[in-house]
Amino acid sequence: MTTMQLKKLTDSMDELDKSLLKLLAERNHLAIDIIQTKIAANLPVRDTEHEHQLLNMLLCEGKKYHLDELYITRLYQIIIEDGVLTQQKMLQKHLNANTQKTAKFAFLGPRGSYSHLATRRYADMHFDQLIECGCRSFAEIFQQAEDGLVDYSIVPVENSSSGSINEVYDLLQKTNLHIIGELALPIDHCILAAGDTDLSHIDTVYSHPQPFQQCTQFLAKYTHWKIIYCDSTSSAMEMVANINQPNVAAMGNKAGGELYGLKVLAHNFADQKENITRFIVLARKPIDVSRQIPAKTTILMKTGQQSGALVDALLILRKHNIAMTKLESRPIHGNPWEEMFYVDLQGNLSSVDMQAALKELSAITLFLKVLGCYPSVSLLPMI
Template identity: 50%
Template sequence: MSSPDLNEVRLQISQTDSDLLKLLAQRRALSIEVAKSKLASSKPIRDTSREQQLLVELIEQGKPLELDSHYVTQVFHSVIEDSVLLQQAYLQQHINPETIANKVRVAFLGQQGSYSHLAAHKYFARRAEEVIEHGCKNFKEIIAKVENGLADYALLPIENTSSGGINEVYDVLQHTSLHIIGELSVPVEHCLLVATDTTEEKIRTIYSHFQPIAQCSDYLGMLSDVTVERTDATSHAFEVVANMKRDDVAAIGNAEGGRLYGLTPIRTGLANQAQNFSRFIVIARKPVDVAEQIPAKTTFIMSVKQRPGALVDALLILKQNNINMCKLESRPIPGNPWEEMFYVDVECNVKSSNMQLAMEQLQDITTFIKVLGCYPSDDIKPTEPELD
């Protein structure tokens, strides 16, 4: 039996991939039609029972094609997530027509290749045709770009599943008039990247931003005779290592960003946690309305009276109004020793009746309260099929 011609097989694979792309584009177009139908009916974007039924049917259809259930589920989790986010973006632009634009100016930390740069393009891929980039050296510069009208939006990393909340971002949010209008979570894959043909044993200096350094502390703690240098952003670390072209220096960051600078990963999976995600927030000069078909989050800050149980009393108001709190972070108030400002994320639309009542009740027992933004929740939890 003769072996198949490799070039011919590769041509068939390329044609199959091209056909898949056309089908995915067709499915995306149908997702928008679904979103249009939900404008009039006010039905929620997500129908998890429908998703579950769909996954079960697809798994059954895949069996005679020798496609295992894990493969089918994994593929369609991505397809369903994309469909949900696409429909959410469509509904949001429908009720906030002023946000529709072919070009958007976005400020973010670092330059091309930084995690913030990649996250900015991921978020606006569904919302604009072109992103005009404004790379910045620090969070204050990012905020200033939007406040002064030099950028339309800013993207800020707010927390990481490994290293926790980013205090500098919480602090700048406390003093700005800007509003949170969106969020996204992105998986983080830290790699050791080099510019020459070298080995891990030769590395004596590692460059990176302080967040990846903190998130890879277990790995870095095992190294001996290695100096760790902090940079303004991972993209700056890539630039430094690329320019030095030495076999004893490396950067920690993502492989996709490193490739823009000609760097190659020699070790992957450096983070302390195998599942490592960073959450970003999107801010703008004006707030947005969130369509009632979309799950919403509201972020607000508050300070409470200095008496026993004051914070508990405030949180009980959320419970009594059936509002789920998904994050609570405290930061010191400058100039007020031992007093704290609390940052609160809740899963609720700020315009809902229970949230409005909760805010009224909180006004009575807090010394300060301010809503930073209400925005669509980007946390698309995958639906798991129930199989016999």
């Protein structure tokens, strides 16, 4: 095949890709028209029965073109979730009468950190303009919102590989802020250096502790590397860029590395292939969540120390048919051997079942606080 023939083929494929983008944009416009109708008719955003019918139809159509069923399923899972999230955003703006176009966010690290990427992604979905405020610690992020210096704070709470971020949960125990949103960010850790070099020539790697915890199997291949902790991945990348030596590298993300002129030496090496970090968005005031969209309610509670106290609390949730998506315990500062429980629940705070469950929980727990009710981005799969 000649170079000219190859270029002709790739040009044709590029044109098809542009057509696909145009069709996806048209689909989004239809999603907007649909949500306007659903708002007027007070119908739920998600119609799982229709989603199943659509997927079955698409799988049948795909067989005609010899397309893999898993490929079709994964592709339309992403497309349908995007449509649902677009409709959720519109419903929330309608319910909370949100006309705010510019928002100021506090996040961990300078520009280029994973928290910075999460902040930009969340802000792009909800606001026209973003004012960025990088912080050196989680405590500072909380304080910025509590003092009214920013509109929102965004912090990571858990990673699919390394688990919960305890410092954030401890701060949630003391804050008056409310959880008003969440975001799931796929993580692709990279080894980044100031120039072209080989991994074998690296002897020092800078990063935040979390990426190191999530990549232990990869790091075991390079036992000679000196690991140095930084307060954020972006701080690590900035430091490596300033050092500008071929033996020094940072562990961070590709987009952040580009901001600091770093090159990717290796990527996609986390212990778990599906490496996702969940972030929460905090504000001084709670929000109302439409009953037409999937919602989460996060509570903080302290049970007695008698046998079965936690089980009794969980049985109340089962009694009211409320699903629990996360249960986290953390020590209570100043009270040795006592714990506070963080519970993520599927359901809207305003629902009859949730209100009844919280009333019963209040009667049997020593302390109960609602940390927030917010739109859920963890949509259940179609199959």
